[in-house]
Amino acid sequence: MTAETGIAKGRVETLIDGIYAIAMTLLVLTIDVPTVPQGVSPDAALPALILGLDDQVLACAIAFLVLTGFWRAHEEIFQHLSRINRTFLNLNLIVLLCTVFVPFTTSLVADYSSSRLAVDLFALNLGVIGLLFAGQWIYISRSPELLHAPLQDGVLRRGLLRSLSTTIAAVAAMLIAVTMPISANWGYLLIPLILAVSNRLPYR
Numbered sequence: 603m604t605a606e607t608g609i610a611k612g613r614v615e616t617l618i619d620g621i622y623a624i625a626m627t628l629l630v631l632t633i634d635v636p637t638v639p640q641g642v643s644p645d646a647a648l649p650a651l652i653l654g655l656d657d658q659v660l661a662c663a664i665a666f667l668v669l670t671g672f673w674r675a676h677e678e679i680f681q682h683l684s685r686i687n688r689t690f691l692n693l694n695l696i697v698l699l700c701t702v703f704v705p706f707t708t709s710l711v712a713d714y715s716s717s718r719l720a721v722d723l724f725a726l727n728l729g730v731i732g733l734l735f736a737g738q739w740i741y742i743s744r745s746p747e748l749l750h751a752p753l754q755d756g757v758l759r760r761g762l763l764r765s766l767s768t769t770i771a772a773v774a775a776m777l778i779a780v781t782m783p784i785s786a787n788w789g790y791l792l793i794p795l796i797l798a799v800s801n802r803l804p805y806r
Contacts, residue, residue: 611686614694621698622673625705629665632709633658658712664790665708668728668768675735675765682742684750690741697734703727721779721786729772735765760800767796
């Protein structure tokens with residue numbers, strides 16, 4: 603616990619874990635249970651109805667994987683911290699505020715995958731979180747008093763690239779949506795590619 607915030611670092615980590623667990627669980631609610639028409643056999647109708655949920659399942663999977671990456675990014679940042687201050691706490695709260703909106707924007711793009719507005723709001727939600735993570739890396743790199751040890755340049759570069767991978771992919775999705783909103787999810791394939799590059803960066 604620090605005098606400046608009055609909050610122990612462990613309590614902030616617990617809050618982060620709880621919010622991510624809830625947000626990731628709520629994503630499944632973006633997938634609608636199909637309604638079988640009256641008088642039709644469920645065994646006959648369900649296969650086609652379930653296949654028709656592909657946009658919802660894809661949006662849920664993308665959001666889940668991205669939130670998993672963000673949760674891991676929190677863990678990586680906190681490993682370097684010996685304590686927190688008010689500014690860092692506020693940055694984290696803004697990240698969490700954006701995070702709780704992810705199930706909503708996921709549901710929006712799942713139901714309206716052909717809408718450029720829905721695609722853009724989903725991408726904007728994820729992209730802003732990526733930018734905020736990059737901001738946290740920059741902030742702690744300039745706040746050595748919060749760290750166990752000064753950040754090595756390689757660690758900072760890797761953290762920034764991993765954080766911005768979602769932002770870059772979100773921008774790509776928005777550009778694709780200008781002409782083909784239904785194909786915008788292809789932009790998120792950039793995330794694993796960028797992460798693969800980041801894994802090859804030296805730590806020093």
